[in-house]
Amino acid sequence: MTTPNLPFRRALLVGVSYAIPFVAAGGVLQALGLLLAGDTVTGVPFSPLQRTGALVFSVGALAFGLLAPVLAAAVAYALAGRPGLVPGLTSGVAAAAVGAGFLGGLVGGLLAGVVAALISRIRRPEWTHGPVMIVALPVAATLVTGGLMLGVIGPPLAAVTRTSTGWLGALDGSSAGLLGVVLGAMTAIDLGGPVNKTAYAFAASGVTTPFLTAAPPAAVLTGAATPPVAPTHPGAAMAAVMAAGMCAPLALALATRLRPSLFSDAERAHAPTAAALGALFVTEGAIPYAVADPARVVPAAVLGSATAGAVALGTHATVGAPHGGVLALFSVGHVVAFLTAVALGTALTCVAVIGAKSVTRAKRPAGRTGGHSELIDSESAS
Incomplete structure (x- = not known):
């Protein structure tokens, strides 16, 4: 990974960069499983192809379920080094267990990193270094962070997640156009952060809930103890979120x-x-641009993504896979409408970014990388 004891902002970027592959791999594998097995993905597969699809889907659900633990562990490591790994990973698992999901992973990782860093800086005799770092510190930091996540911090964060997804569910039906705008805007407002993941969990529930009827797989997939309120038309919200994203x-x-x-x-x-x-x-591919110039990039992204979400829902596009982008086109209903939503949203964001940067152009030295290169650097760090 990267050098420990980094500022909070870069620690979050490091965590997000390590979590992205789990989202992508888990979602694409689930999409592939649905392609191979269809409705039998969690039922009783009859053919070898269906059994393969069910297996692929299950592996994808497990990979996606690692999102919060990996995020928390990476954030904690970035703040405290190796002492942060055990409490960070544990706090991420606790966040997923109580339904805090992505937001819980972020908070748990920050908490674990801070606690581990503080404990590791306590003055002590040199001969105690080994026992403290191997036993005492992991035990104390894990107890504090895991206990707080399970009993104090996690439940309110889970309530926030449930309230948000419940509100989105209330917008479904007669407010389909507004739902598309809201989902699209949520997808772009933090470009992969907690708000984005709330919209994604809501949309994914509409795709996967018909296939995941047991509570544990649903909890693994959505990061919630109970699935979010699913939209009336399975795949409609997923089309809006995927097009916007x-x-x-x-x-x-x-x-x-x-x-x-x-x-x-x-x-x-x-x-x-x-x-x-x-x-x-x-x-998250847009994060380096947003970090470098948030005042221009984020509003432009919200404009285009909100438009894409509204167009996708308004034209009755659907997506039957929980991830994949172009790899999920096999599952898209009304492909032309879906691609039109993506094209229109992309064009609006592009024009808005160019216009904003042209009107109020920031004077930067050529070749300056600054903070926006941190995500790129963290992705290549080892």
Whole structure:
């Protein structure tokens, strides 16, 4: 990983960069499982192909369920080094167990990192270093952070998650257009953060709940003890969220090609990666641009993504897989409508970013990487 004892902002970026592959791998494997097994993915598969699909789907659900633990462990490691791993991982598992999900993973990782760092800095005789680091510190930090997550912090965070998803469920039906706008905006407002994951969990429940009827798999998939309120039309909210989530990375990659002078060398170099991540529905591909220029990038991303979400729901597009982007096109109902939503949202974000940067252009030295390269650096760190 990266050097320990980093500032909170970079620790969060490190955590997100390590969590992204679990979201992508878990979602794509679930999509592949649904493609192979269909409705028998958690039922009684009859053919070898269906059995393979059920196995692939189950592996994907397990990988996705590691999101909160890995996020918490990576954040804690970035803050405290190796002493943060055990309490961080434990707090992430506790967050998933109580239903706090992604938000709980973030908070648990920060808490574990701070507690482990503070304990490790307590003055003590040199001869106690080994026993303290191997036994005393992990035990104390894990007890504190895990106990707080299970008994104090986790339940309120879970309540926030349930309230948010319940409110989204109340918007379904007659408020479909508004639901599309809200889901799209939530997807882009933090580009992969807690708000984004709340929208995603709500949308994914509409796709996977018909296949996951038992409580434990549903809890693993959504990061909640009870599944969020699913939309009336399975796959409709997923279409809105997926279309919206693809827009920002694609738009920013496009903008760097249309007006390269408005972006730094590092941003231009990141464009191919952002485009690939956007095509695969990994909204976090836009984070380096947002960190470098949040006042211009985030509003533009929200504008385009909200539009994409509204168009996708308004045209009755559906997506039957919980992740994958272009890899999930096999499961899309009304493909033309879905692709139109992605194209329109991408175009609006691209135009808005270029316009904002052109009107109030920030004066930056050529080749400056600054804070926005931290995610790129953290992804390549070992």
